[in-house]
Amino acid sequence: MTSAIPKKSAAPTPTARERVEREDLLMFINACFSCTGQREFYSDGFGQSVSIDFLHRYILGNYRLLYARTLACGVNHFNQAMIALQLLRTGKDTAPAHRAEENALITRALETLPPHRALHLLERLAKQGINNRRTRALTRAFLSQKKDRDFRAVKYRRAFRKAAAHVHLPFAGELGAFFTKGWQDRRFQTPLFESFRQAHYAAAAVYALPFSIAEGLAAKHKIPHAVFLQKIAPQLTQNERLRLQEVSAEHLGERYAIDATRLPPTQLASYIVSQTEALRSDAERKELLRHALEVSARRAAGRMQTSFPNVACVLDRSFSSSGSNEKRKRPLAVALATSFYLRAAARAYQAFWTAPVDDELLVFPRGPTNLANPILDALDTEPDLLLIVSDGFDNDPPGVAAQVLEIAQTLKPQPGAEKRKPPFVVHLNPVYDVEGYAPKALSAKITTMGIRDAEDIPTLLLFARFASEDASLEELLNHLLVRVKTFLGNATTAETTEVDG
Amino acid sequence: MRAPYSDLVRLSGLRLAPPQVLGAVRLIPICRDEAPGDLRIHRQALSKEGLQRVNVDHQRFYHSYIPHALVVQGIAQGTGEGDEAAFGARFVDASFKEGKHRGCPSISHRMVKGDKNAPNRFRMLPLHLAMEGFLAYQMRGPEIMWSEYTKDAATQGLSPRVETSFSGTWLPGWREALALFEVHPQQVGVMVLVADALASVFVTSHPDDYWSLHRSLIEDFYGALIYEYGLLYPSVAIGETRIDPTKVKSVAELRAAVAQTRRDWTEFGELLSAGLLQREVRFETVRTLGAFTLERFIADLDPNEECHIGERIVREDGTLEYLKTFRLSAAQVRRGHLLKQLAAADWSLEACAELLRCTKDELVRRLSNAGFGYILKPHVLAAAQAGQRS
Numbered sequence: 001m002t003s004a005i006p007k008k009s010a011a012p013t014p015t016a017r018e019r020v021e022r023e024d025l026l027m028f029i030n031a032c033f034s035c036t037g038q039r040e041f042y043s044d045g046f047g048q049s050v051s052i053d054f055l056h057r058y059i060l061g062n063y064r065l066l067y068a069r070t071l072a073c074g075v076n077h078f079n080q081a082m083i084a085l086q087l088l089r090t091g092k093d094t095a096p097a098h099r100a101e102e103n104a105l106i107t108r109a110l111e112t113l114p115p116h117r118a119l120h121l122l123e124r125l126a127k128q129g130i131n132n133r134r135t136r137a138l139t140r141a142f143l144s145q146k147k148d149r150d151f152r153a154v155k156y157r158r159a160f161r162k163a164a165a166h167v168h169l170p171f172a173g174e175l176g177a178f179f180t181k182g183w184q185d186r187r188f189q190t191p192l193f194e195s196f197r198q199a200h201y202a203a204a205a206v207y208a209l210p211f212s213i214a215e216g217l218a219a220k221h222k223i224p225h226a227v228f229l230q231k232i233a234p235q236l237t238q239n240e241r242l243r244l245q246e247v248s249a250e251h252l253g254e255r256y257a258i259d260a261t262r263l264p265p266t267q268l269a270s271y272i273v274s275q276t277e278a279l280r281s282d283a284e285r286k287e288l289l290r291h292a293l294e295v296s297a298r299r300a301a302g303r304m305q306t307s308f309p310n311v312a313c314v315l316d317r318s319f320s321s322s323g324s325n326e327k328r329k330r331p332l333a334v335a336l337a338t339s340f341y342l343r344a345a346a347r348a349y350q351a352f353w354t355a356p357v358d359d360e361l362l363v364f365p366r367g368p369t370n371l372a373n374p375i376l377d378a379l380d381t382e383p384d385l386l387l388i389v390s391d392g393f394d395n396d397p398p399g400v401a402a403q404v405l406e407i408a409q410t411l412k413p414q415p416g417a418e419k420r421k422p423p424f425v426v427h428l429n430p431v432y433d434v435e436g437y438a439p440k441a442l443s444a445k446i447t448t449m450g451i452r453d454a455e456d457i458p459t460l461l462l463f464a465r466f467a468s469e470d471a472s473l474e475e476l477l478n479h480l481l482v483r484v485k486t487f488l489g490n491a492t493t494a495e496t497t498e499v500d501g
Numbered sequence: 502m503r504a505p506y507s508d509l510v511r512l513s514g515l516r517l518a519p520p521q522v523l524g525a526v527r528l529i530p531i532c533r534d535e536a537p538g539d540l541r542i543h544r545q546a547l548s549k550e551g552l553q554r555v556n557v558d559h560q561r562f563y564h565s566y567i568p569h570a571l572v573v574q575g576i577a578q579g580t581g582e583g584d585e586a587a588f589g590a591r592f593v594d595a596s597f598k599e600g601k602h603r604g605c606p607s608i609s610h611r612m613v614k615g616d617k618n619a620p621n622r623f624r625m626l627p628l629h630l631a632m633e634g635f636l637a638y639q640m641r642g643p644e645i646m647w648s649e650y651t652k653d654a655a656t657q658g659l660s661p662r663v664e665t666s667f668s669g670t671w672l673p674g675w676r677e678a679l680a681l682f683e684v685h686p687q688q689v690g691v692m693v694l695v696a697d698a699l700a701s702v703f704v705t706s707h708p709d710d711y712w713s714l715h716r717s718l719i720e721d722f723y724g725a726l727i728y729e730y731g732l733l734y735p736s737v738a739i740g741e742t743r744i745d746p747t748k749v750k751s752v753a754e755l756r757a758a759v760a761q762t763r764r765d766w767t768e769f770g771e772l773l774s775a776g777l778l779q780r781e782v783r784f785e786t787v788r789t790l791g792a793f794t795l796e797r798f799i800a801d802l803d804p805n806e807e808c809h810i811g812e813r814i815v816r817e818d819g820t821l822e823y824l825k826t827f828r829l830s831a832a833q834v835r836r837g838h839l840l841k842q843l844a845a846a847d848w849s850l851e852a853c854a855e856l857l858r859c860t861k862d863e864l865v866r867r868l869s870n871a872g873f874g875y876i877l878k879p880h881v882l883a884a885a886q887a888g889q890r891s
Binding site: 355 | 686
């Protein structure tokens with residue numbers, strides 16, 4: 001059991017180089033937790049991708065080894081893929097002493113990424129003409145894995161073929177026939193390939209294929225939605241079932257059965273905030289989802305083995321938490337999941353929303369960002385740990401939340417009152433700020449961490465300790481080494497495999 | 502109906518919240534803590550092209566781009582919801598096509614028009630009501646036929662009287678600012694400042710109405726100054742209130758300090774809007790609806806001051822229920838000022854020149870530069886120009 005609140009350590013005064021390195025590294029880790037290159041409420045997708053791309057190149061150029069080790073920190077999948085790509089692109093800059101470690105990290109990252117991310121990474125390598133020995137070996141090893149090979153060849157046909165052709169991978173088994181001209185004219189022994197061929201001519205064969213492939217072919221055969229959705233049900237993955245909840249309700253009259261308790265809390269919260277209006281009238285479904293979110297949060301909390309003391313959380317539900325077209329209500333979902341996660345993990349917990357909510361499950365993004373008053377309410381409860389989940393744009397009144405936090409840190413206890421330490425304050429920001437190359441901070445004196453999933457909070461609090469003034473670069477580097485060891489050594493570490501659903 | 506009178510435009514019953522800055526645009530939310538909901542305002546889309554001809558009265562027409570009208574409905578207390586029938590509903594046969602008369606202006610009747618079937622509501626053309634008031638100012642032209650004026654000036658007055666303004670869609674950053682602005686739950690209005698120049702104030706009666714009309718602000722028109730400031734200033738400073746850490750000893754005192762910063766922001770908002778709210782304007786009653794009165798107003802046309810025109814609905818007890826204002830550009834104020842001085846001098850150029858402490862030739866040139874050359878005979882203009890050259 002580790003504690004969520006850091007203990008003070010007396011570190012010697014760092015040199016300028018150490019300080020810059022520590023700040024750069026933390027900035028990068030922060031960015032890698034929050035940025036996904038997609039449009040945000042206050043900035044467009046192009047700006048996001050340009051900004052994060054620059055940051056990657058800067059860190060890669062200056063701290064190559066640390067850049068590679070960031071793969072082990074549990075950063076989000078978008079950035080894992082980006083790091084792998086950048087490392088492979090500039091393979092010849094690797095110092096010989098670090099080559100083995102870098103290779104191991106990239107290989108492991110490729111294994112732990114969701115298959116679609118991994119295959120699209122390989123496709124990008126092909127598109128950008130990156131074709132060094134390491135890239136070839138990596139692609140070969142990944143595409144030749146016996147277990148999922150044929151399935152991936154069907155589901156990600158274009159990416160698979162492009163990546164394989166790029167590295168001159170000899171097609172094993174029937175892959176050659178499947179990918180080359182004339183594939184429609186022959187019978188395959190592999191059942192999946194044969195179904196794929198037949199499905200181009202016969203509607204009945206569609207249902208043996210993965211959903212995303214079957215969907216297009218069903219449209220070709222003009223299969224009615226209701227029939228298709230009913231018959232394809234056994235092929236659906238958990239994520240597809242979640243995504244098709246409303247579609248199935250419309251065409252089949254009932255939603256696909258999903259075990260919502262098995263979903264990661266943030267993914268479930270994201271689904272719940274998309275449902276706010278419908279849930280207002282359906283009390284039974286609301287209680288079901290509430291229970292699922294509680295169970296899911298409890299499981300996520302139990303896995304991390306971090307003890308949280310008395311926690312107060314200030315959660316932003318202002319209009320800007322509605323995100324963008326590409327990240328619909330994502331900041332709000334993160335806030336909701338954080339609330340449930342901490343309620344499950346902490347000894348004592350209280351939530352303070354920027355505008356009061358009667359029922360957290362019915363929270364919707366509306367109103368200004370009034371952080372100052374909820375922070376004051378939270379301070380009244382005298383917490384040990386104060387977390388603020390917000391995009392950092394505080395406008396009611398502007399800039400006051402930062403001052404309140406700064407002053408609260410310096411307040412002396414009232415005479416006669418029980419002597420208490422001021423709370424450890426961390427600002428968790430789900431939104432990457434293009435101009436600052438990091439999530440927007442409320443104040444320079446308050447530690448700000450990027451957040452993608454509520455499940456990452458224990459990891460983020462560990463890094464928050466390094467970001468607050470009292471940890472040295474050396475400690476941070478040692479911590480990174482430990483994480484690398486876990487990442488490479490333990491194939492089933494919950495922490496690394498569960499991030500980003 | 503009351504005769505025209507002078508008074509201040511007061512934001513009675515309303516409260517200013519801290520501003521939100523988005524680029525060059527500063528938006529100050531205006532909140533109403535208790536809205537009885539007995540006056541509701543809805544948007545009614547007009548023709549797709551937006552080009553409208555309004556028959557103001559039997560003699561005068563008003564042409565403009567008018568994309569939407571507002572329907573103001575009084576809801577009697579205790580009866581719950583009012584009459585929900587759509588205003589201006591019509592039956593059309595199946596062959597009717599909306600875009601058939603593309604390019605032709607649609608025709609509206611009068612700036613404010615009641616509904617025969619529902620006496621508790623009327624339709625108005627927002628801001629055009631006020632603009633029409635400004636255009637009609639001294640439009641009848643010279644009352645005494647001095648020899649300098651053309652015959653047309655005597656028979657038709659200043660017609661056609663033209664003013665230009667800028668559509669909200671042209672204002673740089675305005676669309677983004679509206680989209681990103683975070684509306685307060687009790688918000689009923691907004692004060693729009695571009696580079697800290699007050700552009701417009703918009704107030705409705707009920708928060709739900711404001712919520713539905715918020716995006717319609719993009720369709721309004723704004724003064725030239727606002728457009729220029731939007732181009733010239735990419736951003737304005739948010740401004741900051743500082744809490745003095747040495748004076749705060751406890752969380753309770755910190756809470757009081759935060760409340761104080763809110764009051765400071767309210768004062769700041771009042772300071773920025775002083776050009777509208779602390780100058781007397783001339784009101785003209787347009788229509789009454791139960792306890793509510795619709796009035797339009799025009800500020801004293803002084804070229805050295807900010808001048809706003811607008812319209813408002815007030816309750817009997819003085820509570821402001823609706824307000825929409827427009828900031829005249831400097832050129833527009835100068836034109837208004839010249840007309841005012843001419844009228845004061847009974848349209849005599851000599852007397853007016855004396856009032857303005859200039860020569861008659863200078864006055865003629867000023868009139869010509871202001872765009873009123875068409876009411877003067879050509880030889881008068883030529884003589885004035887010649888006087889300048891010599």
